[in-house]
Amino acid sequence: MRLLNRMSRYSHGVSKFKLTQPRMLWLDHRLTLSAAPRRKRQFTGVKSSAHPAFPLCSPGLFVSVLPCSPLRGLSILCPHTRTVTHTHVAFASSSAASTPTPAGQVKTQADTEGEQTSTTVPLEDVKRILKLAHPERWKLAAALGFLTVSSGVTMSAPFLLGKVIDTIYTAGADTETMTASLTSLCIMMTGVFLCGGAANAARVYLMQTSGQQIVRNLRASLFSSILRQEVAFFDRNRTGELINRLSADTAVVGRSITDNLSDGLRAVAQAAAGVSMMFYVSPSLASFVLLIVPPLAALAVVYGRYLRSISKSTQDALAQATELAEERISNMRTVRAFGKELSETGLSGNIMILSVLYKGGLLMASQHMTVGELSAFLMYTFWVGISIAGLSSFYSELMKGFGAGSRLWELLDRKPEFPLNEGLMLSADQLKGRLEFSEVSFAYPTRTEAPIFQDLSLLVPAGTVMAVVGPSGSGKSTLVSLLLRLYDCNSGTITIDGHDIRDLNPYWLRSHIGTVSQEPVLFSYSIRDNIAYGAVDPEAVTTEEIYGAARAANAFNFIQDFPNGFNTVVGEKGVLLSGGQKQRIAIARALLKNPKILLLDEATSALDAENEFLVQEALERLMTGRTVVIIAHRLSTIQNANAVAVLDQRRIAECGQHTELLGNRQGLFRKLMEKQAFLQVKQKRALR
Numbered sequence: 001m002r003l004l005n006r007m008s009r010y011s012h013g014v015s016k017f018k019l020t021q022p023r024m025l026w027l028d029h030r031l032t033l034s035a036a037p038r039r040k041r042q043f044t045g046v047k048s049s050a051h052p053a054f055p056l057c058s059p060g061l062f063v064s065v066l067p068c069s070p071l072r073g074l075s076i077l078c079p080h081t082r083t084v085t086h087t088h089v090a091f092a093s094s095s096a097a098s099t100p101t102p103a104g105q106v107k108t109q110a111d112t113e114g115e116q117t118s119t120t121v122p123l124e125d126v127k128r129i130l131k132l133a134h135p136e137r138w139k140l141a142a143a144l145g146f147l148t149v150s151s152g153v154t155m156s157a158p159f160l161l162g163k164v165i166d167t168i169y170t171a172g173a174d175t176e177t178m179t180a181s182l183t184s185l186c187i188m189m190t191g192v193f194l195c196g197g198a199a200n201a202a203r204v205y206l207m208q209t210s211g212q213q214i215v216r217n218l219r220a221s222l223f224s225s226i227l228r229q230e231v232a233f234f235d236r237n238r239t240g241e242l243i244n245r246l247s248a249d250t251a252v253v254g255r256s257i258t259d260n261l262s263d264g265l266r267a268v269a270q271a272a273a274g275v276s277m278m279f280y281v282s283p284s285l286a287s288f289v290l291l292i293v294p295p296l297a298a299l300a301v302v303y304g305r306y307l308r309s310i311s312k313s314t315q316d317a318l319a320q321a322t323e324l325a326e327e328r329i330s331n332m333r334t335v336r337a338f339g340k341e342l343s344e345t346g347l348s349g350n351i352m353i354l355s356v357l358y359k360g361g362l363l364m365a366s367q368h369m370t371v372g373e374l375s376a377f378l379m380y381t382f383w384v385g386i387s388i389a390g391l392s393s394f395y396s397e398l399m400k401g402f403g404a405g406s407r408l409w410e411l412l413d414r415k416p417e418f419p420l421n422e423g424l425m426l427s428a429d430q431l432k433g434r435l436e437f438s439e440v441s442f443a444y445p446t447r448t449e450a451p452i453f454q455d456l457s458l459l460v461p462a463g464t465v466m467a468v469v470g471p472s473g474s475g476k477s478t479l480v481s482l483l484l485r486l487y488d489c490n491s492g493t494i495t496i497d498g499h500d501i502r503d504l505n506p507y508w509l510r511s512h513i514g515t516v517s518q519e520p521v522l523f524s525y526s527i528r529d530n531i532a533y534g535a536v537d538p539e540a541v542t543t544e545e546i547y548g549a550a551r552a553a554n555a556f557n558f559i560q561d562f563p564n565g566f567n568t569v570v571g572e573k574g575v576l577l578s579g580g581q582k583q584r585i586a587i588a589r590a591l592l593k594n595p596k597i598l599l600l601d602e603a604t605s606a607l608d609a610e611n612e613f614l615v616q617e618a619l620e621r622l623m624t625g626r627t628v629v630i631i632a633h634r635l636s637t638i639q640n641a642n643a644v645a646v647l648d649q650r651r652i653a654e655c656g657q658h659t660e661l662l663g664n665r666q667g668l669f670r671k672l673m674e675k676q677a678f679l680q681v682k683q684k685r686a687l688r
């Protein structure tokens with residue numbers, strides 16, 4: 001938490017913060033995405049497991065989180081681009097932050113700043129912020145109690161110190177009496193100050209811990225809400241921006257209802273107590289001070305404006321602290337300006353102190369005031385000035401908190417475009433694996449003007465292998481994304497065994513579709529955990545099952561050769577393994593999942609002959625008895641498939657058996673194959 005705070009605090013100059021050693025957090029769709037999430041929203045989405053468990057969520061969305069903190073890193077896998085943005089956390093400053101609009105798009109904080117400064121805070125926002133503090137109410141109440149004690153002590157200090165000074169000055173020649181009363185006064189005061197110090201320490205502790213708890217709860221609900229969003233939401237909003245919501249904005253909101261609130265209350269209490277004590281110590285001097293405050297404040301404002309006109313940067317810095325307050329606490333304008341200038345320039349403060357000394361000196365000379373009273377009065381003047389200065393920054397901080405809060409509520413309240421764990425679930429007997437695309441048209445929500453498919457139709461009979469080929473960018477991966485229902489098509493239907501996938505439960509659907517991509521996503525945990533991740537319940541997987549899957553995936557031998565065997569940690573994204581090893585672990589994971597439907601994205605990266613053979617053999621085992629859609633790059637895969645579909649011009653341009661398609665000399669498939677054959681000849685020549 002300290003690290004997180006520090007990161008947020010120092011984030012102004014840091015655009016990216018790379019976090020190391022990520023640890024997985026178990027994110028279970030069955031919990032995260034369950035129905036009636038509102039009531040459970042606080043924690044259901046994020047279940048931290050002591051077991052090195054794995055994120056289990058949509059195949060399109062994996063999340064990893066660092067230890068010890070509610071949230072430190074977010075990894076989001078875009079299955080389409082096959083990239084994972086994770087643990088490279090952009091901690092942009094709060095001022096560079098952005099917020100999602102109702103349409104799911106983000107706008108920068110600069111846009112929201114105008115709203116913050118020009119509108120009043122809605123009562124609803126106040127209620128929501130207070131609701132956040134509700135679970136911590138007892139701790140916060142105790143903190144307020146300690147705050148009262150410590151502020152009481154602080155405000156009694158000038159009075160008591162004045163008494164000490166008077167004891168010293170009025171004792172006359174009787175040194176013994178003076179020593180005795182000075183000693184007892186000092187002992188008593190030390191005791192009072194110690195109590196005040198202890199109360200303050202207790203206040204800080206309680207405020208800090210409850211603040212962190214509030215921020216933690218807020219982050220957990222926000223995180224859960226982010227995970228419920230559809231993939232298109234992640235296309236529109238960059239990970240860094242979401243992380244910023246999770247880190248900076250939550251911290252600002254937490255601070256505004258704990259530290260900032262207590263500082264504000266203390267400033268109010270101290271200003272009120274200070275003014276009262278000034279009247280108590282010397283009503284005439286207090287009245288005099290109040291008489292000179294308005295002209296001094298005017299002077300301070302003029303001087304302040306002059307300073308601001310000199311430097312643009314000074315203006316910017318002052319603006320935040322003062323102008324918000326200027327608009328809102330209009331009745332305190334004079335007093336606040338006094339406080340502000342007191343802290344910024346010291347000029348008006350100095351003049352004021354000088355006047356107090358002048359008038360106080362005269363009162364002392366006429367025996368109307370003691371030196372101790374004058375000293376106490378001066379100290380109260382300081383306290384009042386400081387407290388008023390504190391009030392203006394309290395107010396601007398509070399406004400920042402509301403601003404950050406309103407951005408968070410938008411994200412928290414955002415409903416995903418389609419439910420993620422509701423809908424029909426077919427029984428094992430009903431699920432055969434027949435896939436059909438009927439007149440599907442689709443454009444990515446972020447690029448509606450560029451359709452990827454137009455009236456595309458394709459049938460994959462149950463238990464057959466369909467190789468999909470096509471030029472780069474023709475939409476092969478998009479086809480896979482639509483099958484996984486990461487996006488909904490704009491028109492037409494996609495059915496599994498005659499059931500429109502929009503009627504099926506997306507979580508159920510994804511748990512029956514296995515995927516192995518070109519660059520398998522492995523998590524920075526042990527090989528065992530990476531394989532177990534494929535299972536419905538990773539924690540229930542036995543060692544035998546893991547070994548069996550590894551054997552079938554031709555991975556067992558190389559894993560056993562590692563010094564730590566199945567406990568070998570694979571590094572971030574599996575960097576400690578070779579491409580072929582990663583592929584085989586991913587195949588073992590898919591085998592453990594035992595899906596009816598398989599979506600494969602064949603690796604184009606060159607594996608050495610032995611690795612290629614082992615991966616190929618493992619893939620063949622995995623494909624047996626399943627419906628397979630494979631984005632094919634190898635001639636051998638295409639030859640072995642039951643049918644080949646060629647994607648071009650937003651539809652299936654050709655579909656049929658490999659030999660049939662090759663027979664069409666003008667066909668696209670033939671051209672593609674000739675190109676590949678040509679490339680292979682070239683490669684062979686280069687190797688010679």
Ligand SMILES: Nc1ncnc2c1ncn2[C@@H]1O[C@H](COP(=O)(O)OP(=O)(O)OP(=O)(O)O)[C@@H](O)[C@H]1O
Pocket residue numbers: 080081235444446447452470471472473474475476477478479
């Ligand atoms: N998330 C996205 N948002 C908007 N457009 C996208 C998105 N993902 C892909 N596209 C666009 O959709 C088109 C099809 O992309 P897709 O990745 O499906 O093609 P592909 O045939 O798999 O390409 P390749 O063989 O190069 O992997 C491309 O023009 C691509 O730029």
